[in-house]
Amino acid sequence: xxxxxxxxxxxxxxxxxxxxxxxxxxxxxxxxxxxxxxxxxxxxxxxxxxxxxxxxxxxxxxxxxxxxxxxxxxxxxxxxxxxxxxxxxxxxxxxxxxxxxxxxxxxxxxxxxxxxxxxxxxxxxxxxxxxxxxxxxxxxxxxxxxxxxxxxxxxxxxxxxxxxxxxxxxxxxxxxxxxxxxxxxxxxxxxxxxxxxxxxxxxxxxxxxxxxxxxxxx
Numbered sequence: 165x166x167x168x169x170x171x172x173x174x175x176x177x178x179x180x181x182x183x184x185x186x187x188x189x190x191x192x193x194x195x196x197x198x199x200x201x202x203x204x205x206x207x208x209x210x211x212x213x214x215x216x217x218x219x220x221x222x223x224x225x226x227x228x229x230x231x232x233x234x235x236x237x238x239x240x241x242x243x244x245x246x247x248x249x250x251x252x253x254x255x256x257x258x259x260x261x262x263x264x265x266x267x268x269x270x271x272x273x274x275x276x277x278x279x280x281x282x283x284x285x286x287x288x289x290x291x292x293x294x295x296x297x298x299x300x301x302x303x304x305x306x307x308x309x310x311x312x313x314x315x316x317x318x319x320x321x322x323x324x325x326x327x328x329x330x331x332x333x334x335x336x337x338x339x340x341x342x343x344x345x346x347x348x349x350x351x352x353x354x355x356x357x358x359x360x361x362x363x364x365x366x367x368x369x370x371x372x373x374x375x376x377x378x379x380x381x382x
Contacts, residue, residue, distance in 0.1 A: 170271045175317060177276025178231045180308030184215070185237045189273055190307070193239070196269035200261035203254035208244035209262050212293055213237060214304075222292060225361040226284035228304070235278075235306035239266065240293065245300040259302040266305055276310035279303055285357065 165173075194211050202208065214220055215237045224233050232238055243259040263279060270277045281303050283289065289301045326336070 165272045167268070170268045173314075174267055174271050175276070175314045176278040177308070177310045177314065178234070178278055178306070179311040180235055180276065180306075181311055183236065183309050185275065185307055185309070187213075189275065190237060190239075192273060193266045193269050193275075193307070196265045197262035200258070200265045202258035202261065203247070203249065206244070206258070208255070209259055210242040210299060212240040212242065212295075214240060219292070223284060223289075223304070226288045226292070227357040228284050229280050229282040231278065232280065232304065232306060236308040237306075239305040239307060240289070241302045241305065242295060242299040243302050244298060246298055255300070256302060263303055263305060270307065274309065275307055276314070278306050280306060282353075 190213055197209065197211065198207065214223070217233070220233045220235075220238065223238075224230055241259050241263055243255045245255050247253065247255045249255075267277050267279065283301065283304055284292075286301050289295065290297070295301065328336075
């Protein structure tokens with residue numbers, strides 16, 4: 165597949181076939197990730213493949229997105245947090261570059277993915293996977309075969325609307341965010357994270373799975 169075609173075809177996929185992903189394909193995704201740019205070419209990323217249901221369920225119970233348990237496999241992306249560039253966090257940027265390579269390669273292999281940052285607290289993930297302190301969880305990628313054809317999502321802006329040369333464009337429209345809705349959402353997310361695991365498992369996750377996850381067409 166041509167690169168430009170893969171970039172434009174990529175979509176967030178949350179609904180998958182009940183079919184395991186061959187580990188050789190997973191390894192191809194990781195191999196592609198290792199060719200991403202990284203700060204000072206340190207290449208200090210690590211990847212934990214999660215394909216056991218009990219682990220996926222634990223991530224969700226600890227506060228992760230409910231879509232995690234619906235995917236055949238997941239990739240937990242880690243990066244060495246011992247950076248001197250704390251202003252621009254080149255560790256996070258390096259990991260993000262690797263993640264994008266994974267998404268584009270997945271398209272070429274006929275796989276669907278979604279980039280997830282709705283995750284448990286980092287200390288909980290460290291404990292669950294025995295991750296040392298010098299490595300930070302950055303994101304989680306769900307992987308599988310799409311359940312059906314993907315729907316194209318229209319881009320919000322034309323290039324001419326977001327591009328300017330040599331200076332900030334004061335005429336750019338501001339992205340409007342409802343402050344009340346934004347604050348309420350932050351509070352609800354915090355409540356969800358603090359809710360005991362048994363309550364999440366019994367009530368909240370079922371509700372979220374029914375009313376939030378299934379609204380996505382892809």
